Every structure is written in structure tokens, then in C-alpha cells.
Amino acid sequence: MFLIQWIVSSCALILAVLLLRAALGGRISARLRYALWAAVLLRLLIPAPLFSVTVPASSDTGPVQSSSAPVQASASAEPERGGFAGTMTEDAAAPAEPAQPAPSPARILAALWLTGSVCTALVLLGSNLRFARRIRRTRQLVDLACTPAVYTVGDLPSPCLFGLVRPAIYLTPETAVSPVRLRHVLAHERTHYRHGDHIWSALRALALAVHWWNPLVWAAVWLSRRDGELACDEGTLRRLGDGERTAYGETLLALITAPPHPGDLFSCATTMNSGKHGLHERIRRIARTPRQLLWAAAAAIVLTALTACCAFTGAARPEQTAGPVPDPDRSVACDLDRNGVSEQILLHTEEGLYTLRVEEPAGSGADTAASKLLWSTEAADAHPGWKAVFLTQAGDGDCLMEYTPTMYCGEATYAYRVFYLDRDGGEIVVDEDSVSFGLNFMFEDNSFDARALAAFMEQVNAWLAQSTLLLNTDPELSSTFQRLGVLQDDLWFLERDGFTRDPNKSLLENLLSYQNAMTAQAAVPTAAELLAGIQAADLSETGGADAAALAQALNGAAYAPETDAETWAPAFRLTVHYTLEGSSSPQTAVLEAPAEGDTVLLSLTGQVTYLFHSENPENESIYLSQTPYSLTLCVEDTDLCQLVRTWGQSM
Numbered sequence: 001m002f003l004i005q006w007i008v009s010s011c012a013l014i015l016a017v018l019l020l021r022a023a024l025g026g027r028i029s030a031r032l033r034y035a036l037w038a039a040v041l042l043r044l045l046i047p048a049p050l051f052s053v054t055v056p057a058s059s060d061t062g063p064v065q066s067s068s069a070p071v072q073a074s075a076s077a078e079p080e081r082g083g084f085a086g087t088m089t090e091d092a093a094a095p096a097e098p099a100q101p102a103p104s105p106a107r108i109l110a111a112l113w114l115t116g117s118v119c120t121a122l123v124l125l126g127s128n129l130r131f132a133r134r135i136r137r138t139r140q141l142v143d144l145a146c147t148p149a150v151y152t153v154g155d156l157p158s159p160c161l162f163g164l165v166r167p168a169i170y171l172t173p174e175t176a177v178s179p180v181r182l183r184h185v186l187a188h189e190r191t192h193y194r195h196g197d198h199i200w201s202a203l204r205a206l207a208l209a210v211h212w213w214n215p216l217v218w219a220a221v222w223l224s225r226r227d228g229e230l231a232c233d234e235g236t237l238r239r240l241g242d243g244e245r246t247a248y249g250e251t252l253l254a255l256i257t258a259p260p261h262p263g264d265l266f267s268c269a270t271t272m273n274s275g276k277h278g279l280h281e282r283i284r285r286i287a288r289t290p291r292q293l294l295w296a297a298a299a300a301i302v303l304t305a306l307t308a309c310c311a312f313t314g315a316a317r318p319e320q321t322a323g324p325v326p327d328p329d330r331s332v333a334c335d336l337d338r339n340g341v342s343e344q345i346l347l348h349t350e351e352g353l354y355t356l357r358v359e360e361p362a363g364s365g366a367d368t369a370a371s372k373l374l375w376s377t378e379a380a381d382a383h384p385g386w387k388a389v390f391l392t393q394a395g396d397g398d399c400l401m402e403y404t405p406t407m408y409c410g411e412a413t414y415a416y417r418v419f420y421l422d423r424d425g426g427e428i429v430v431d432e433d434s435v436s437f438g439l440n441f442m443f444e445d446n447s448f449d450a451r452a453l454a455a456f457m458e459q460v461n462a463w464l465a466q467s468t469l470l471l472n473t474d475p476e477l478s479s480t481f482q483r484l485g486v487l488q489d490d491l492w493f494l495e496r497d498g499f500t501r502d503p504n505k506s507l508l509e510n511l512l513s514y515q516n517a518m519t520a521q522a523a524v525p526t527a528a529e530l531l532a533g534i535q536a537a538d539l540s541e542t543g544g545a546d547a548a549a550l551a552q553a554l555n556g557a558a559y560a561p562e563t564d565a566e567t568w569a570p571a572f573r574l575t576v577h578y579t580l581e582g583s584s585s586p587q588t589a590v591l592e593a594p595a596e597g598d599t600v601l602l603s604l605t606g607q608v609t610y611l612f613h614s615e616n617p618e619n620e621s622i623y624l625s626q627t628p629y630s631l632t633l634c635v636e637d638t639d640l641c642q643l644v645r646t647w648g649q650s651m
Helices: 002-024 030-045 105-138 173-177 179-195 197-210 215-240 242-255 262-266 275-287 294-311 450-464 475-484 507-523 527-533 547-557 638-647
Strands: 051-054 068-070 140-143 149-152 160-162 168-171 313-316 344-350 353-360 372-380 388-394 397-408 411-421 427-438 468-472 539-541 572-578 587-593 599-613 622-636
Touching: 002 030, 002 215, 002 294, 030 197, 030 215, 105 160, 105 197, 105 262, 149 173, 160 179, 160 197, 168 173, 168 179, 173 179, 173 242, 179 197, 179 215, 179 242, 197 215, 197 262, 215 242, 215 262, 215 275, 242 275, 344 468, 353 468, 372 468, 388 411, 388 450, 397 450, 397 475, 411 450, 427 450, 450 507, 468 475, 507 599, 507 622, 527 547, 527 599, 527 622, 539 547, 547 638, 572 638, 587 638, 599 638
Parallel strands: 051 313, 149 168
Antiparallel strands: 068 344, 140 149, 160 168, 344 353, 353 372, 388 397, 388 468, 397 411, 411 427, 539 572, 572 587, 587 599, 599 622
């Protein structure tokens, strides 16, 4: 269900912003810190993904025709979307009048969610309507000519900006005591108006109404309001000037007398109250300008953008084709509780949610008129609900196998369980195992054990070889079954990231080759990373240029704006040799500059060292190996361009 994906991605985005806020909050501007919440707000209000990634077509063919139907197909039948193929004995026939299924948990939760949203929206609407009615009865016009209009209202906790269609500034009587205070407050509230905070407040209230049950959303709204006040203070002081910092801080301390109330979250007014901790941070930032680092701002923007892209990306499935055809001669009888009586396996579908049920038919094992639910499990089309269930054999009887090859953001946990049932539907596990690994080879702590993964997959495929598919909502697994034509998993990611598996090699050999290829790929830095790390001691040949000045210019080029290299002809060339830590090979940087302008084209070539795992299954050795790189970067950099013209050769 897309709702699950919406919830999970929204929570992940909130947590990402909270982490960035904690790690970089003092190193970036208050306005940028406040802007990070815009991505969260958009995700909370837009349930559908804005981008889509096409995943392989499932081996299933479409929704089952009946919402609840017993399994009676042959083992050669094609599995349907979220469906299954299997053979039951004749005494597993469907009852003449199947019971009407009870409302699903998903439908009940959706009803509760909608009810809570309506109630919260009514509370929000009523709170703001009461506030609007109160201030309209008692307000007195101060200045209608300016935008927005200014009024005074008695019994206000603090000055504020309020109104969505026609916003206005509302002042407390104490504000007019001092012309300095009045100037500070008007500058503050007009900054709120320029930032559009009256609109953001209404959107935050709407997000609360939709996600009323989520404590992370309440925390996000509370903290974004605080960050909004910090951003407003920063913008106000930018207009007032640094000379007003002390006086502005005194104005805040004088006017903010009422402590914040949890009910403030329901208000769309931009009050100046921010709590004890919030006020402390505001005064600290007002007292002195925090040091703002360019790298911190860039990191915050890039990481938030990447996380937001992941949160707004959903899976788009192409037209699905027929799935694999198991052995048509195999016939499997289902007696999962091993009492000599075959059970019925039924599949119920509803809005992307699948429920697989094992039921004892009416009259079996007990004098009952209705069938007895023995066991059930749920799966979903949404990523968090992906699951595969199979009917298999273990020992002298039937078993179920649940297989969940789960992966999120390159971190995977593959697990399976094989079990049969007791008379009460309890699971008696015959075999189970799991393996965890990561595909984020750019991280030093990434864990990828090719041998452990190959051994785990050997166990999984041994079970799949004697199994019948009952239910599968994992599109990657469905694509694998379709490609192989049998129920086997050869790991879909071995066909991605520019790697091509060798069909003549074993799974272990392919995994070792994949590990080496991805490790080598991750070892190659970007051009900016290379330039930022070069020191004067690393330069072995500078073409006559001063090593310290050249290293400093190369470091600066890592952060210089990029430009197009095809619009000019190089007139000067400077060749530089440098070394990289851990690599004995010489590295070369060719710097080219035009006769006019500040553009520099950098061509970086060399080799980097990485750990190479022996691809011989009998040899577990690890060696140091090298992989070449060739990178280009074109930047606008005055200092570096001047060095190239001074010390480079004419072309």
C-alpha cells in the first residue's frame, strides 16, 4: 500500500533533518536550517511519489479474480499477482458458501486515521477561528497604508502576524511604549511576512491534521516553528544592522513574558514565543553571529536533497508478463498440521494487501459447521510488505517456507523460515537462517561477506528447488523467477551497477567478482575530493610554480563553480605530478587555461589502491591491487587560472 510507503518515507525524512539539524545546526545559517523543513512539509502533504523507478516486471500476471478462493490449480499453473500455484487433494474443495471476510486491519486503521484527521482539523479550525474573532472585536488600527496592515490588540501573549488571505501584524499595547521596541517588532513581523511564515504556519497545521497520530510530525512542527523564529531574527538583524543586536535582544526579553503552550501548535499565528530553550538559543545567536561554514551548508543541502529524492521516489511497474512454469507432473498435497486431513489455502486481496490463510475445512477434526482458521500471514505491494511464501516438504510432511530478501538503501537482511503447524496453528520451525550485508561499498564499515552470502543462498535454493509458490509480492524476486524459469534466487543486484555476471561461474565466484568490482569503483574519488586532499608535500612536479601556492589553488578549485569546457580553446597548459596516500603510482594533473577569462580545465589521471579478494573459491586471501582513474573538471577559478598562465606552457 502506498500509505505505508508514505509513512515510512516521511518518518525517514524527518529523522534525516533532525540529524542534520543536530550535527550542523550551529554551522549553517538559521534560514537554511529553517529551509530544510520545507522538504519534510512537502512529503507530509504529498502522499504520491513525485518520481518513479521502473522495477522489473513481476512473474505474476494480475490480481486474483476472486477475493477469497481455495487453491485448486495444478502445479504448472501460472502464479497470479500476489498469487500462487499449487495442487490440493480433492477433499480440500471449497465450501459451498464461503464466509464473508471480516474488515481487514488495513481498512480499520484507515478509518481510524480518517476520523482522527477530521477531529484534529476541526480543533485546528475552531482554535484559529476563535482567535480571529477575538482580535477582530478588539483590534485598533495603527497603520493601514503599509503592507501588511498594523493593529494593536489587548491581552495578546506577544506580537504576531496572523491571517492567510489578508495577513496583518497585531501588536501588544506594551510594544508602543518605546519607539525602539516598536521598530524592532515591526521589522521582525515584516520579516515573517517576507518569509511567507503565515502560509507555512497554515501548511504545518494541515500536516498535523493529516498525521495527528505521528509523534515525529508533532516534534517536526514544534522544531520548525523554533527554527522559523531563528530565521526571522537573522533576517531582521540583517535589515537593522549589527549595531542593533543588543537593543533587539533586549526587546525580545522585554516582550516575551508568556511561556509557550502546547496549544500554540494549533495556532497559525507567528507568535514570538519560543520557550526557555528556544529563547536561550535566540539570545545566543543575537549576541554574536555564529560562524557559518560553506562545507556545512553544502552538506546540509546535498544530504537533504538526496534524502528527499529517496522519500519522493516510488516504484513504477511495467506491464507484467507470465511467470515461471514449475514442473507440471508434480502434485503436492497440503497437510500442514500433519493430522492426515488436507487443509485449504486461501488468498484474500484488498487494495494491494494480500492475506494468505490456511483453514481446516468444515467438519474436519471437530464437529463444526464452519471452517477453522489455522494460520495466516499478510504481504503487500508496498516495499515494507514484500514477502514470498512457498509450500515445501521437510522430513515426512508438508511445510511452509517464508522468504524475505529485504533491502533498504543498500543495507540488506535476507532471511527464511521453514515450518509446519501444530493442531492449534502454532509454528514448529524446521530450519531458519539469515544473513546481513551492505552494498554501500563507499563506506569503510560496509559489510559484505561473499562466502557467507553464497552459503546462505545455497540453503535457500535447496528449499526452493522442492517448493511450490503460494504468494509473492517482491518484484525483484518475481523478476528473477521469470528470468530463470524456475524457483531459484541468483541475487538480482548482480545485474546492476555496471556489473555483468558470468554464467560460466558459480554464484560464489560471481559474488567475489562483484565485490572486487564495486570496491574498485568505490575507491576512485571524485575530482573535487582529489583536489581538496592535495597538500604541498604531495606535489613532486609543479612546473616551476610554488608548491604551497599551487596546493592552495588546487584545494580552492575543489569548491569553485563548475562551467562548460567546450566554449573556449586552451592557450596555456601546466602539468603537475602528485602522490596519493597508499598508492605508489604517480598521479598526473593537466591544467589548461584560455587566453582570456578565469576558466581552468583539470584532467586528473592515475591509480588508486584497494583491497582485492581472491576470486578462487579455494583461496580466501586478500591482496592490495590498483585500479586506474581518469577524471575531468572544468571550473571558474581566478587564482588557479593565473597560476596556469604564469607557469604553464603556451599551446
